[in-house]
Amino acid sequence: MINMRKILPLLATILVAVGAACTSLEAPDFNNPSIDELQENPTRASAAAAATGLLIGARENIGEFNGYVSLTGILGRESYNLDGADTRYATEMYQGAVLNPGSPALGGNLWALRYQNIRNANILLTALDRLLDDPLTGMTPAEKEATRGFAKTIQALDFLLVINTRDENGAVIDVDRPVLDPPAPIESKEAVFAHIVQLLEEAAGHLQNGGGEFPFPLSPGFQGFDTPATFLQFNRALLGRVEVYRGNFAGALTALGESFLSTAAPLDLGVYHSYGGGSGDKALTLVNPTIFAHPSIDDDAEEQTNGEPDARVLRKVTQVEPRAPIMGLTSDLRFDPLYPSPFSSVAIIRNEELILLRAEANIGLGTVAAAIEDINFIRVNSGGLPQRGDLNAGNILDELLDQKRYSLLFEGGHRWIDMRRYGKLGELPIDRPGDVVHAAFEIPIDEQLARE
């Protein structure tokens, strides 16, 4: 008989050999492009998409029901999130020695998503360095400069939002390194402000060399600020805010002077985050059944001469059926008029703030008369209130803070940040005995652990 015992190992060997030879198992990523495509072989189209992507990244976690506007609104006693399914918005946000550093939804995302967009900008800046100068396949040097100026301005905005939420806890600056490298140190608030100013100044230089147009589309929220020259006005407006925040009032006035500040222009003139209902676009979830306005907004409002409350209250909040209490908190006010639809825009910075920032800088510099003029301009034109004749160096700061409260209501934590800057968090209303006003979010637990 044939000795199958000898043949079989041979057959097995053949099988294995055939198997090893005939394999080419490749299944690409069908869902997304690889990062290498952008970083190593950038094209005009991919670089342009990465630039527009910065506006998508900058919009992340701003207008969510638990995003930047909502959480800073809670801390600044502008809003409530009366969520019966997750009561931490009504408990943790008002309790404890410090805010819980462990939860992404209650502060962690305010850090992580800003740094994600900072990385987006760094990826784009890397790609720009590799991009050809040919305007068809790449970008002209001027277009690259315009894009760099854009990227660094958005990066500065992200850093500003990080330090706004962390304040004295500081933030990380040197993040343009491989993700697995040891993390850079956490630096002081002052150092972060200095870095932001540096980015804005570098960006301004790039924008000035940036020619007449951006080589990529901006969102409708940038209407009027969508060329390198006009975008520079937005850059200067941000610089004005940062300089006020860090107490460089003279620098602030210079920057504001180069911005789009104008008492002749609409108060709403400015730059916004756009939201949309198209596929792949993002809706604003601040329009959420659990989000309510703080009752003190109505209670504290001045009256117009006709007896009606401050016109800004009428423009921004509306009265509804009182909400059943969640952890003892309740309200009958909602922000429906401020954010009427899921596709409403959220302000990044606008003329009304710039006028108030100019007033604030003048107060800081002791030029009270100029400040009074701006404040009364806002009282009349935004609040429908009479001019105040009794303003002086002693009471003007409180008046400024009141005007900022109502002018910038629920637009991005202005109340909380402003009161904190002047050491006045203790003056914010307390809803329940034992509640505290937190001054800053903690450095996220993952950021701390990565340093252990």
Next chain:
Amino acid sequence: MDQVVRRPHLASLLLLVVFLLAPGLARAQERTLTGTVLDGATGDRVPFAEVGIPGTATGTITDQDGSFRLDGVPAGQSFTLRVQSTGYRTREITVPPTEDNVEITLVYDFLQVDEIVVTGRATAVGRRNSAVSIATVSAQEIERVPAASVEKQLQGKVAGADIQKNSGAPGGGISVDLRGVSSIIGASEPLYVVDGVIVSNVAIPNNQVVISAANVGSNTSVFQTDEVNRIADLNPNDIERIEILKGSAASSIYGSKASNGVVLITTKKGHFGPAQINLTQRFGVFDLSNKLDYRTFEGASEATVDSVFGPAGVEAFRQGQFFDHEEELAGRHDLSSETLVSMSGGDENTSYYASGLVKNDEGVVLNTGYEKQSLRVNLQQTLADRWEIGVNTNLIHTEAQRGLFNNDNFLITPYFALPFIPRFFDLNQRADGTFPLFPGASPSNPLQTFDLMQNEEEVWRFLGSADLTVDVWRGDRSTLQLVSNGGLDWFRQRNDLFFPPSLFFEDDDGLPGTSLLTDGDNLNLNGSVNLVHEYAPDAYTVRSSAGMQYEERDLEIGRVVARNLNAGQPNVGSGVNIQVAERRERVEDFGFYVQEEALLMDERLNLTAGIRGEQSSSNGDTEEIFWYPKANASLRFPEPADGVDELKARVAYGESGNQPLFGQKFISLDATKNIAGNPGLTFIPVIGDPSIQPERTREIEGGVDAMLFDGRARLDLTVYQQTITDLLLERTLAPSSGGDTQFFNGGELRVRGFEAVFAVTPVQTEDFIWLSRTTFYMDRGEITELPVPAFAFGGFGTSLGAFGIAEGESPTRLIGNVRGEIVEVGDINPDFKMGFVNEIIWKGVNVYSLWDWQQGGDIINLTTFISDLAQTTGDFVPDGQARLARFGTPDAGTYIEDGSFVKLRELTVAYELPAAWVETWWPWARSVRLSVSGRDLLTFSDYSGLDPEVSNFGNQQIGRNVDTSPYPPNRSFWFSVDLGF
């Protein structure tokens, strides 16, 4: 029969072939034996039993009436006749020289002594010689009480298989966890193989998170929709037997898809003989088996009502008035039914099995239910003596309506909404057709929600396979066989969810009306070629096998979200605001193996060794071959002691893998977003590892199997240890890097366990048989090495309890914040589980019961947490208040409860009508059987939630046991008639 054999149906067909050749070989000094084979318990005739003389080619198969005629038996001398039939104990009798007609009774193989169990892709061995612990479940055990999904019918029956339903929803959604945790973030479900084809068990969420916002809080998992793992589509009634390879020692031959175990399903095949038709008709009802019974406020003061519900509550409050909202929503008893028809038969060369199923389960909750229709045709054809072709086809259609349950951030799923609605408020539809809304925290009326919404899941599925077996060579002592198999599994799952603008909560986002369409399309393709060579001189048997396999899996999921519906139409095209998404996954695997098996020392020693090599597109390096070796041995000791018939010692080692999930190797940009129509690229912060590879499980298993008291009892004891290395892990990056997490391989997990099966026939008389089987198992896991800092996983954060993954700790332990410290607050892994099967057969009456006992296993009870927050838990005053006070200290252990339970899983009383009655009254029928049965009839548990079997996050080994507004538990009662023609 104790020699190595091929897969069962092949064995019987070969015998058939031999039988057909036999007449030509008949010689003069031979005679003919006739006889009948009977079932010892029922007296029924046993068709298709194999009858033959061991060691010779003389053999036949009994016909439809259990009769046989065996030519060519030795004349003038006695000889041994062996009779065997699937599901019965093999019996050998001595036929005296003068006897020409015999009656042989067979006993139901309750102890599973004479089963054949798998050893490789194309090979099998008698259980008596198996060196690994393989659990088998026969059709008889599956079919007793109907269930929507086959895993449900395995519950409590298999030592080492922790099977839990994720909720009480009609249809599937059942997790199967074989031998403890084997992965932290990788796949955790076993591999399912039906007739040699790897079938998909993917679970595609229905996208209801768009409505519930379940994924926008602290856990962003989209698997919070009570999704169905698709093995639920199978028709359990088509299954002939299930073999469960619990660990790597047994499953190594399935390579890098096998570390969670393998479930091998064989469907029914036709037999030689005239057509046999079976008809089963069942009717049943489902019944809500537990409620939460919220606070009634009987005798409460207005101030109390005001403090809970505000002024609207005071307005609605009427002393002594209360409504049972749970009963109103989940108190349905609509008639459910199941109709089964099967037909089988065949001639010498061709056999067939065809079956049809129409099933309709009516859920206890308003507008929920599950329907299944299945059509199967299995054909076997022998060609030219050496060729056998088998073709199996199955077309399945299912439709499930599962309501709106599980986690939710809008307080609209029933157990999130009802706590905020006072029980004294009437939710029922008014005469004018409208529903009342209580103006509280919940923006919904669940009765309105379930009346108007739609959540439909429809699946069309086709399973097809063909196998070809060729006897390449047949010698006196050796044979060479080619076994090849190819098949496909295709399904399309379509989810239509519709929330009309008239729903109270629909306008909350400013976009009234929502319609969701999910389209999942999956194709699995398999092909394999195997060669099996057997060399069997008298003293020993050696079998060598080798083969290769190619497998491909292609999954595509498309989703449309339409909001602000034009005229409130359900068509997604009518949405003013539309979001579209698509996800595609594709995996290609190539593998090959060689295996050597030997039966030595008079078939007492069994030795096996083999190795598998595998490449996969899911690995970082698609060229790299990963090797999975195995080796095992068993030795039988006949009659080692009094009362012990036979003892077998066995030891087995095997390695297997767990592939990276699709995408874990990519570093990508997100190209799905735009802003106002302008496309933009952003970095995806979940970063892949371009060198990712499979997890590797090494398992060593040892055990003793004893046959006791003259075949009256069997005891199997097994211990095992699994060491899992190269775990798929996610490294948390410093968020300032812009990255979130990165996948990588590392760490080590160890699982040790013990399993015992004791089967016994305590009583066996002429007309009374009592069969009893007890299974016991326990396992303990420990993370022995973790190269990342300890992290919390799953759940909803450490304030409520999450899974604490840390070196030196159990992977299933729960951690939480207790007064500022993160400490252990529980463990979801049960201390042990036991199953008790008892069957009594008395004169055609058959009583069967299955009890399932789980000791330990903690649950995060957020359903009670929500009602405590609402101050409406039944025991809120004072227990709920005390819980809230404790929770505020803070103490994350407050809502973690012990999930121990004892359940009466199955109970059946069946009566087989005596043959005489059947003949008199229904002469057209062969047999008539009536039965009443029930499933999950009784639950004994201290757990305060609805049901200790619960998982908000679907099928997960780590992450389950989170109770968040599940579909309520229910029991079912059935009346069945089985007719045989």
